[in-house]
Each structure stands twice: as structure tokens, then as C-alpha cells.
Amino acid sequence: MLAVNPTIEKRKLHVLLLFSLTVGVMGVGLLSATMGAYAIPFSAVLSILLDQIGVQWGEFEPRQATVFLQLRLPRILLAMLVGAGLGISGAALQGLFRNPLVEPGLIGVSSGGALFAVLFIVFGDQVPWLVELTGSFGLPLFAFLGGLINVLLVYRLASMAGKTDIALLILAGVALNALCGALIGLSIFYADDAALRNFTFWSLGDVGGANWTKVSIGSLLIGIPALVLSSQYKQLNALAIGESEAFHIGVSVQRVKYIVLMLSALMVGVGVSMTGTIGFVGLVVPHLIRLLFGADHRLVLPASILVGSLLLSFADLLARVMVMPAEMPIGIITAIIGSPFFIWLIMNVKTINNR
């Protein structure tokens, strides 16, 4: 018998992978910090960062510090948080529905979140006490509610006697997406706030409006749920064999369902309320990880967080640099990278699986 302990070997590989992905995320973050309409040299970025923790090293101009700390850093962090939320909720929803086609955008979570965010902005004034009471949390929480309503609706429509009909699921998602899209358009039509008339923000996404308030809300309402969700790897692994099988193994299936649906709706809803709907991340990220490293959720879930952050912060970088000094909606970038890449993946699924 081989003396190598397979479990320990596998775990070492996982740790190594996650570590390299973390390094990758930080690398893209640093690269992104230096580039843009106003370039900041790498050394200046480092010295600004060190200055924040009280270490004097190198030189930077005060203007560089302002741009970096007030505009660029929150933007990078927000893109990472939203990407992380999309990545892991895509992975978890795919695991829950036992189908690799599911994506937060496809089953209506994103559009539900966007609709409720728009409703809150347009009609929030009519209920001043609600706006007063919830403060900065009002918008993200309302978007969460919208996402949750949609995901529960879709789930109800598609599930019968513990089995999920994937055709029904996707049809229900398509219908809800169309309805929400139309209602968003209608609400924006009635809105007098000029900024809100920007329909592309809600359909294609934009990380431009980032600030530290959004980043802190994001860390709280996306970061923490993402970590909680990645603890559900055993349950999602068991669910991959089947709902009944998971129950036989000892998983409380209902509980996992609620955890995944609630937390995904929360992360996606909060993300949508801050950056609009960004497609493809939730679909491509978990796929990529499964194809390259296998389907074990112990790796897929945390890796989806990291790859999601990496992908979205990189897409944001491209969105800022490609048509400088203007900016492109980030959704265009994710779709331009995402769709051909996805087609390539589909075409290579067989060869990769047969290795």
C-alpha cells in the first residue's frame, strides 16, 4: 500500500491553491491601484499604505494619497467584495440545485435585488420613517429582500416533492427576469432623479460609485455571509449525490437550503444595490474551479470567493483603462471575457474530464 495519506495530500494541495489565489487577488489589487486615469506609481502606493499604519517609507504627493484612499482603494475593495459574493453564491446555488447551469442572474436573484433597490430609491421618500430607521442599510437590505423573494418564488415553482425540475427553474427565472427588468424600466421612467435614469447601471453594473460606507456595509453583509457559506461544504458535497442521499447521510437538507438561499440572496442583493447587476461571474467562476480542480466543495466554495474577487477586480481594472479617461460598464467586460471563455470551457469539458 502507498504510504502517502491521500486526505492530507489533498488538503495540502487545497491550501496551496487557496494561498496562490490569495496572492493573485492581492497582485491584481496592487496592479489596479497603480493604473487608471490618474496613474499612481507603485512605490507611491506602497508608501501611502505604509503611511496608514504609521510607517514612514518613500514619498508620495498628497493628491496621490487622496485619489488612492478616497477613490481607488474603496473601488478595488468593493469590486473584490461583490465579485466574492457573486462567485460563492453561484457555487453554492449550483450545489444546492445540483446543476451547473444555475447562476444568481439566471434564476432572478440579481434582477429581484435590482428591482427592489430601484423601488427603494424611487418610492423611498413616500415612507420617510423607513428610510430614517434603516439609514445606509436600507438600500442593501431592501435589495436583499427582492433577491430573496425571487429566489424563493423560483424555488417553489421548480420544486415538487423534494425534486427540482431544472427546466421549470430556468423558465421561472427567465419569466421573473423579464418581469423585473420591465418593472425597473417602468420605475426609472417615473423617477425624477436624473441619476437614476441611468438604466445601464442596473443592467450592466458599475463599480464607480464606491466609497468607504459601501465597503464597510459590503464587508459586513457580503464578507461574513461568504465565510459562513463556505462552512457548508460537507452538506453541499452530500447534496451533490441527491437530496434523499444527503438526508440519509445525516444532512438536514431543509436547513442547508435555507442557509444557501438566504445568504446567496443577501450577498447578491447587497452587491446589486451597490454596483448594479453584473452577470457571468457567478456562472463562470465555480465552473472554472470545478473543471480545473474537481468538484469538492471544500475547495470550490473558498476558491470561488477568491476567483470571484480576482475576476471582478480585474474586470474593473479593464473597465477603467480600456477607454481612458472614460469608463465602461463593468458588465460589458465580464460578458466579453466571460462568454467566449465559457464557450471554450464547454467545448473542452470532455477532454478535461477525461484526463
Next chain:
Amino acid sequence: MLEASHLHYCIGPRSIVKQACFRVKPGELVALLGPNGAGKSTLFRLLSGEVIGKQGEVCYNGKPIPSFSSAALSKVRAVMPQSSHLNFPFSAREIVEMGLSMVQTRRKDLVVEEVMELTHTLEYKNRMYHHLSGGEKQRVQLARVLTQIWEKQPYARYLLLDEPTSSMDIAQQQHVLKIVRELKSRNIGILAILHDLNLAASYADRVMLLKNGDVRHQGPTHEVMTSAKLEEVFDHPIQVIKDKERGNIMIHPVPHQKENQLHYHTA
């Protein structure tokens, strides 16, 4: 003891399982036999706790199923359904490990290796599950289910099998039933739905015959597996041959004698 008392289950006006009462003791192998649509699978789901009926109850070691959490239930019974379909690329070994996902054990690797060796699945442990043949998949699923109850426990446990050998060749079928029979000495009671009457006759301690949701006959194998009882349940002439040398019985469904008895309207 696994005990079902007055289990009754209806879908609409149709009763699928009618007032079923029976017991499975730890250390015995009970075969559940019956024609298609007799209600075997529904009864199986009632026993596994997947479906809770409105009437009657199922008790494991004296406690009714609803009083167990799913985690607690998984410690007293393991279940192997007929077939499991996967959409994600898991390796055979990963599937087997899932049997232990809710079990606290330090000897995870040891248990997995031992069970995979026993079920002859170790040789393809790193292959992707969806590339395996039907029989290989079934053995991987059996290995997964076995890991769940592999480590000895001070209380009685139960194993429910729904046609565990349906895709296997003869040698594999015999091997699997041998493995299952060995479990009896570990204070485990087994209930298996079997399609092959001869497998049931050679390995089961007791047999239950189900027809139209009724448990028509139950008892020791040689008492229940008589041609009269089997014919009544399966609606087909069945010969039961006693092999005096080996002391077991052989079941022979009598083929239709005359040819050209079927009349078609279209051909």
C-alpha cells in the same frame, strides 16, 4: 429493532402501503420481495424516514423516526437507494468519503480504504464517478453507504438496500450479498429489496412478500418461499426446487410452454 407498526400511506384515494406491520432485528437479513408497483419503494422511503406517513409509525431501537434529527438518524441507519445521478465531476473516492461527512472519526482514511478494498472499488478510486459502468457505480454507492456504519458502535444499527445488485454481474451480486451477510455479526439488521428471487433464497434469513401494498406473507425464508405463496404474489407459475445436498432452495419461474399464443391486431 427496526419496527414498523400499522404503516399506511396513500397518494390521493389510492393506498400504496396498507397497514404494514413487521420487524427487522439486528443481526438478521430480511428480503423484501414483490412485483412491480407493489409499493416496495414507497415502503422503503417510509422506513428510511425520507417520507413520513400520516398513519402508523416506524421506530428505530424503540424511538419513532420523527423524534430523531437527520444527523441522529444517520447514526442508526444507512440507506442505499436504487440509483444516484451526479452532475458534478466527483471521483469515486470522493463519493465514498461522503458517507463519512457527518461522522466524527479519526480513522476516515482507514475506513474508506478498507471499505473500498472490500467492495473491489479501490482499483478505480481516482476515476470520475460518471465515467464508471452501472455495476461499478453501484459498488461505489455501496461502499459509501457502508462507511457510514462501518465503525463498531455499542447500539444496534440498520442497513436499508433498494435493489443493490440490479446492474451487477453474477459474481458481483454474490460478492455484495456476502458482504451484506457479514454485517449481521456487527449487530446490524439489514432490509433489502431484491429482484432476484434466488439471491433472496440463498442469503435472506426472513422474507416479506408485498403485493398491492399488502404484506401478504412474512417469515423464515423456507416457509415463505414456497411455490404457492410466490405464485400468489407474482401471478406466474413458479417452481421451488429443494437442493438436498446444499440444503438451500432454487426458484424457477416456469416459462410459457406453447408458442404463438399472443395475437396481435397490427402485425
